[in-house]
Amino acid sequence: MRAAVWQALGTVLDPELDEPITDLDFVASCTVSGDGVAAVRLRLPTFFCAPNFSFLMVADAYDAVSAVEGVTRAEIVLEDHHASAEINRGVAAHAGFVATFAGEADAELEELRRYFLEKAVVAGQDRVARPLVDAGIGPDELAELTLGSSPDSPELARLRERRTALGLPADDGAPLLIHPDGSRVSSAQVPLHLRRARLTRLGIEANGELCKSLLKTRYADTAGTG
Amino acid sequence: MYEKNGEKYFIVDSHMHFWDASRENWVQGRENLAKGWIDCFYGYHTLAPPETHWTWEHYLKVSEDDLMKDVFEEGYVDKAIFQSTYLKYWYKNGFNTVEQNGALLEKHPDKFIVNGRWDPRDGEAGLRQLEQDAARWNLKGVKLYTAEWHENGSRGFKLTDKESYTFLEKCRELGITNIHAHKGPTIWPLDKDAFGLEDIDQTATDFPDLNFIIEHAGIPRIDDFAYMAVQEPNVYAGLSVVIGAHMHARPKSFAKFMGELLFWVGEDRLTFGSDYNIWTPKWQIEGFVDWQMPDDEAFTDYSKLTTATKKKILGLNAAKLYGIEVPQECRLPEPPPIPTQPGEQLVTEESPAGAQA
Numbered sequence: 001m002r003a004a005v006w007q008a009l010g011t012v013l014d015p016e017l018d019e020p021i022t023d024l025d026f027v028a029s030c031t032v033s034g035d036g037v038a039a040v041r042l043r044l045p046t047f048f049c050a051p052n053f054s055f056l057m058v059a060d061a062y063d064a065v066s067a068v069e070g071v072t073r074a075e076i077v078l079e080d081h082h083a084s085a086e087i088n089r090g091v092a093a094h095a096g097f098v099a100t101f102a103g104e105a106d107a108e109l110e111e112l113r114r115y116f117l118e119k120a121v122v123a124g125q126d127r128v129a130r131p132l133v134d135a136g137i138g139p140d141e142l143a144e145l146t147l148g149s150s151p152d153s154p155e156l157a158r159l160r161e162r163r164t165a166l167g168l169p170a171d172d173g174a175p176l177l178i179h180p181d182g183s184r185v186s187s188a189q190v191p192l193h194l195r196r197a198r199l200t201r202l203g204i205e206a207n208g209e210l211c212k213s214l215l216k217t218r219y220a221d222t223a224g225t226g
Numbered sequence: 227m228y229e230k231n232g233e234k235y236f237i238v239d240s241h242m243h244f245w246d247a248s249r250e251n252w253v254q255g256r257e258n259l260a261k262g263w264i265d266c267f268y269g270y271h272t273l274a275p276p277e278t279h280w281t282w283e284h285y286l287k288v289s290e291d292d293l294m295k296d297v298f299e300e301g302y303v304d305k306a307i308f309q310s311t312y313l314k315y316w317y318k319n320g321f322n323t324v325e326q327n328g329a330l331l332e333k334h335p336d337k338f339i340v341n342g343r344w345d346p347r348d349g350e351a352g353l354r355q356l357e358q359d360a361a362r363w364n365l366k367g368v369k370l371y372t373a374e375w376h377e378n379g380s381r382g383f384k385l386t387d388k389e390s391y392t393f394l395e396k397c398r399e400l401g402i403t404n405i406h407a408h409k410g411p412t413i414w415p416l417d418k419d420a421f422g423l424e425d426i427d428q429t430a431t432d433f434p435d436l437n438f439i440i441e442h443a444g445i446p447r448i449d450d451f452a453y454m455a456v457q458e459p460n461v462y463a464g465l466s467v468v469i470g471a472h473m474h475a476r477p478k479s480f481a482k483f484m485g486e487l488l489f490w491v492g493e494d495r496l497t498f499g500s501d502y503n504i505w506t507p508k509w510q511i512e513g514f515v516d517w518q519m520p521d522d523e524a525f526t527d528y529s530k531l532t533t534a535t536k537k538k539i540l541g542l543n544a545a546k547l548y549g550i551e552v553p554q555e556c557r558l559p560e561p562p563p564i565p566t567q568p569g570e571q572l573v574t575e576e577s578p579a580g581a582q583a
Binding site: 195204214217 | 258452483490573
């Protein structure tokens, strides 16, 4: 059962870093009792990590773990964070972000999630296209490339998932390179499009690296129980 | 001044502090926030080379002598620009106020420039305070923390807020031309969080006579930042944190950041800042002068840095913004080349639809 809970936690992404919280070492501990109570402790790179992202992760972890067959109750606790108390209480009470931060927050977080998913879709296009560019494939061919004709890779699967989540075309016939509205990128637009995609990817990946460094420093003596 | 291989670099540290995070300064009942803040900074501190690390106790508050030694005696800095940061929500007397910084300026008038701050939520009283600060400290710049919490319960503001425009107009009137905005790592905001750069875009267009120095280059939202900066000639990238957090700890990320910033923003609009007391300037300056874009294949798209580029970044660009006299021996030959950022050409060549990419 613990393995199933762990797998469920692996579906929870840091929205900004676009990586599973299990890979990021954000899961400090994860246990399941005999009567099916799953207790998960989460931790973040800094005390002041943005509470909105933090809330999303705790709430997503709650939903993912609760859905595991055999789990009777999910107890997700965020540790060592300036808003730990509010977030833990809010998630446990299914209160939503706005109610949890009454008077402080005035929008739920789906828009935020979408903003980062859109970034992930831009970055993902670079991840899939970059090896092709390096292999000498030109703008005309890249503009014509579809998801089905792109080389199969974990990056491609990840890109499809993110596009599906946003309601963007993700079938084999869909172009690999698209604008945020899903429309095809013309061959003339390919150089700028890819240059920007690479930049977006850099921002996300470098941030991920930075967060990992900070987490490692913060919890130098206590490895997660992954 | 820093000298290496016969080249002389005039150093302007355009983003530094003299903070007080000592226990005596923690607001009662909010100790966890005060401690959490400095703990968070200390995490960043440890991204520097180990031999430069301080103890946590020392990090809370350094003495005046320490600062003078770290920044000027050992740190090569010719002129240091204080960026005030208040955080009075959890630091009783403020973290790093204009007054604290101003006290040092009065003792060493040739060493420092003090930047002020304002908060649109302070209204009329804030405007009067800005006038007083401008007169007293001869302000040429301000540092804005758009994600700062406020006693009125608000968790941040935008430069495009109506009240912000009143303050920007006041800056214009007072001759404060350099607006430094913290748009960096995502710490602590709620809804009106700091990561959005849209407000800079709009404001830079509406105030073409003011310079907007985006500290930390919008990282991790460097894509939003770069694409905005390429189109706004009065937007600059402050390299505080860019160098400090990455050059040693994450050299590949650092190389890419530099490559992208040079491409999109260009060498005339990048300014060095050590972010002291997060890190000391010495290792950053020595390291940056020695640094070069790697030869690996992954970096072939990025241009190499020339000595002139480094001189501009380490001091000449900021000297221009603040009207700082640069000794003849540190200047670049006149007339300087007029470089463009290659990214501008790419954007100009594109059809408008490309802008949506």
